[in-house]
Amino acid sequence: MSEQKNIIPLGRQDFDRDLGKLEAELILMSGLVEQAIFNALNALKYRDVEKSQKVIDEDDNIDQTELEIERTCIELIRREAPMAGDLRRIVASLHIAGELERIGDYAEGIAKISITMGAQPPLKELIDIPRMGDMAVRMLKRSLEAFISRDADLVRKLSVELEKEDDEVDDLYAKVQTDLLELVKADPENAEPATYLMRVAHNVERVADRAMNIVERALYQATGELVSGSTQIEPIAE
Amino acid sequence: MPQNQADLLSQAGSSENILRFDTTEPILESHNLSVTYSGNTAISDVSIQVPKNSVVSLIGPSGCGKSTLLRCFNRMNDLIATADVKGTVNFAGQNIYDSDIDPTEIRFRIGMVFQRPNPFPKSIYENVAFGPRINGITDDLDEVVENSLRRAAVWEEVKDRLNESGLSVSGGQQQRICIARALAVNPEIVLMDEPASSLDPISTQAIEQLIQELSNEVTIIIVTHNMQQATRISDYAAVMMAGEERIGRLIEYGTNEQVFGNPKDERTEAYVTGRIG
Numbered sequence: 001m002s003e004q005k006n007i008i009p010l011g012r013q014d015f016d017r018d019l020g021k022l023e024a025e026l027i028l029m030s031g032l033v034e035q036a037i038f039n040a041l042n043a044l045k046y047r048d049v050e051k052s053q054k055v056i057d058e059d060d061n062i063d064q065t066e067l068e069i070e071r072t073c074i075e076l077i078r079r080e081a082p083m084a085g086d087l088r089r090i091v092a093s094l095h096i097a098g099e100l101e102r103i104g105d106y107a108e109g110i111a112k113i114s115i116t117m118g119a120q121p122p123l124k125e126l127i128d129i130p131r132m133g134d135m136a137v138r139m140l141k142r143s144l145e146a147f148i149s150r151d152a153d154l155v156r157k158l159s160v161e162l163e164k165e166d167d168e169v170d171d172l173y174a175k176v177q178t179d180l181l182e183l184v185k186a187d188p189e190n191a192e193p194a195t196y197l198m199r200v201a202h203n204v205e206r207v208a209d210r211a212m213n214i215v216e217r218a219l220y221q222a223t224g225e226l227v228s229g230s231t232q233i234e235p236i237a238e
Numbered sequence: 239m240p241q242n243q244a245d246l247l248s249q250a251g252s253s254e255n256i257l258r259f260d261t262t263e264p265i266l267e268s269h270n271l272s273v274t275y276s277g278n279t280a281i282s283d284v285s286i287q288v289p290k291n292s293v294v295s296l297i298g299p300s301g302c303g304k305s306t307l308l309r310c311f312n313r314m315n316d317l318i319a320t321a322d323v324k325g326t327v328n329f330a331g332q333n334i335y336d337s338d339i340d341p342t343e344i345r346f347r348i349g350m351v352f353q354r355p356n357p358f359p360k361s362i363y364e365n366v367a368f369g370p371r372i373n374g375i376t377d378d379l380d381e382v383v384e385n386s387l388r389r390a391a392v393w394e395e396v397k398d399r400l401n402e403s404g405l406s407v408s409g410g411q412q413q414r415i416c417i418a419r420a421l422a423v424n425p426e427i428v429l430m431d432e433p434a435s436s437l438d439p440i441s442t443q444a445i446e447q448l449i450q451e452l453s454n455e456v457t458i459i460i461v462t463h464n465m466q467q468a469t470r471i472s473d474y475a476a477v478m479m480a481g482e483e484r485i486g487r488l489i490e491y492g493t494n495e496q497v498f499g500n501p502k503d504e505r506t507e508a509y510v511t512g513r514i515g
Contacts, residue, residue, distance in 0.1 A: 012512045081466050083498050083510040224500030 015080050022072050022093055023148065026100075029065040030144045033100045034137050036062065036107035037207060041133040044114040044200060045126050052118075055111035062104035069097040085221075089150075092221040096147060099210045099217075103140065106203040106210075113196050123183060123193040128176045129201050135169050136207035143214035152222040159215045169208040176201045265290040265457050266311060266348075266427060271325035273306050273315060280306045281486040284325075286476060288427075293449060293458045295468035295494075298478035299515050303486025304461045307478065308429050311459060312348035313341040330426075346373065349420030353432040355412035357404030357419075362387075362396050365404040365415055369423040382422055390418035391448045410441025417448065421456075428452070430460040434467065446471050465510055469498050477506045 008016070036055055043051035073094040076082065082090055139162050146158040180194040180201075216227050226233050264287035271284040281303035288294050296304040306315070313334060315321040326333040334344050346369060357365050366383045375382065383400070387393040392414035396407060404415055413433060420428055430449070434442040449458055449471045462468050468475055475497040477490040490503045501507045508514045 008513055009515065015512070083465060083512075084501050084507050086511050087499065 015076070015086070018072070018076060019086065019089060022069065022076070022090070025065065025069050025072065026093055026096060027144065027148070029062065029069065029097065029100050030140065032058070032062050032065065033103045033107070034140055036104055037110075037133060037137055037140075037204075040107040040110040040114065041130055041200075041204070044110060044117075045130055047114075047118060047122070049115055049118045052111040052114040056108050056115075059104050059108040062101060066097045066101040066104075070094060073097075085150075088221045088224060092147065092217040095217045096144075096214050099213050103207050103210050106207055109203050110200050113200055117193060117196050120193055123190060123197065124179075126197075128172055128179070129197065129204060132169055132172045132176070132201065132204045133207075135165060135172070136204050136211065139165050139169070139208050139211035140214070143211040143218065146215050147218035147221065149218075150222050152219075155215065155218045155222045159219060162212060162215050166208050166212050169205055173201055173205040263290065264288055265329070266459075267328045268307075268310070269326045269328070271307070271310055271323070271327065273303070273310060273324075274322045275318070276320040279485045281310075281478070284478075284486075284488045286488060286491060288457060288459060289474075290457055291453060291455070292474060293453045293460065293472040295472035295475045296459065296461045296478060297463070297465065297468055297475055297509075298486070299480070299509060300463075301484070301486075302478040302480045304478050305431055306486065307488075308350075308431055308459060308461050311427070311429055312345050312350055314345070314350065316341050346423045347425055348427040348429060349423065349425035350429045351413070351416050351420055351431070351433045354436050355409055355416050357412050357415055360404060361401045362404050362407070362415055363400040366418045366422050368419060373423060383418075386418040386422040387415070389421050389452065390414045391444060391451070392418060408441070410437050410444060413437060413441070413445060414448065417445075417452075421452075425456060427457045427459065430458060432461055432463060435463065442467075465498065469494050477501075477503070477509065479505050479509070 036058060039051060040055045042048070043055065073090050076090055080086065142158055142162060146155045146162075149155065177198065180190075180198055183190045184194045213228075219225055219227055266288040267286070269285050272282045273280045284303075284307055296308060298304055309315045310323055310327060311329075315323055323335060327335060329344070329348065332339065334341075334348075358368065360368070363383055366386050367379050370379060370382050384393060384397075387396060392411055395411055396415070399406070404412065407415070417428070417433075434445045437445065446467060449460065452458060453473075460468075460472065472494060474492065475494055476488055477497060478486050479489045480486045490497060490501060490506045492502075496502070497506060498510055501510060505514070
């Protein structure tokens with residue numbers, strides 16, 4: 001058996017190479033998405049309409065990458081009829097590509113709001129929303145780290161840590177909402193810009209939630225456990 | 239099928255590596271089954287429980303002892319002079335290797351379908367009537383033949399040519415006639431050794447559908463090299479593997495979802511993902 005183990009069949013080598021490419025595409029896509037969130041929030045902070053427009057234009061690249069990943073996954077399922085760890089890896093990749101695409105849309109949404117707000121004077125100095133953004137992007141990076149590791153122990157550890165970070169993002173989101181409401185109460189004229197910022201904060205908060213979804217898919221890949229938030233389902237009874 | 243999946247407790251890693259069923263009486267159970275051919279060990283210490291009315295797939299690389307194990311379940315190895323079987327196979331409350339057991343009767347109650355269709359050079363009718371005749375059944379033979387061919391999902395195709403040779407029909411039809419022949423004596427278990435490997439995709443599909451329908455009334459243990467087929471038709475999968483010493487052992491046994499979705503043994507993972515084979 002040990003002799004057989006050393007000789008990996010050629011078809012299997014091709015499959016491994018394609019799985020490696022799939023992972024590389026996902027890493028590339030997550031890089032595009034992180035950059036989009038970072039750029040969108042930066043453009044908002046510095047009222048840079050041109051940069052915001054660039055984020056909107058570049059979302060097409062993210063959508064295109066997602067479709068390519070989806071096509072790769074479909075092709076691998078069709079061609080290889082994957083089993084066990086391979087199947088979980090492809091299913092998780094498909095799911096994560098969808099999550100990343102949605103994060104790209106949040107970046108695009110923030111950029112559109114920025115452009116709409118472009119002509120208006122700043123309501124207040126942006127501090128908490130960029131902080132939320134930094135935390136959410138960090139969560140995204142770590143969720144991808146969990147996925148790429150395929151290490152059940154590491155995924156569980158990161159999952160616990162990210163849950164805490166997600167709670168912090170939620171707390172900050174609640175604070176942003178309270179602060180903005182105070183500004184509206186103080187002067188109803190603030191209602192329009194406050195609403196825009198409320199939507200920006202909501203988008204950033206959703207990025208953190210999507211990062212949590214990615215960790216859940218990383219856990220599925222590493223262990224076969226299907227978890228969503230506090231919900232977990234039993235294996236299919238046949 | 240056991241009613242409660244949670245009652246399945248895989249004891250992988252224990253000395254017997256057996257899958258126990260707390261709520262379901264197994265129809266067949268082997269303990270420490272070992273087979274040698276001319277003194278060379280082919281399989282060693284296989285302990286397995288097969289639940290009633292389930293489909294169990296035996297999978298593993300070539301030469302790992304799947305067919306040897308399958309043949310133990312109805313004493314077909316008795317027909318090989320150099321074979322020696324140790325351990326027990328309990329069926330219907332008795333060890334089928336006990337000296338007072340008639341192997342011919344066991345082979346009726348635990349039928350077998352082989353890789354290549356092997357109808358007798360007789361008419362389709364006589365192929366199916368063969369077992370009942372040996373058992374002394376002469377009344378209602380027409381009904382037994384029709385019923386068996388219907389159960390094997392081939393009646394509509396051969397009902398107008400029952401007197402033609404069993405060899406005159408297509409390979410897929412021949413294989414279903416062989417299944418009808420096994421069913422004609424009302425077996426409790428049917429053993430199948432790669433029954434669709436020499437058939438075209440349409441015939442394969444017909445056999446797979448038939449296996450699923452039959453599992454409502456009989457227990458089926460099937461050797462297959464086609465893992466997609468195993469996932470489609472079986473309830474449980476048993477993985478066999480031979481190490482460097484070339485002795486086949488049962489390394490993992492569980493539900494399809496576990497064995498093909500999230501195997502516990504890394505050798506199973508390597509096999510089902512095509513890294514070894």
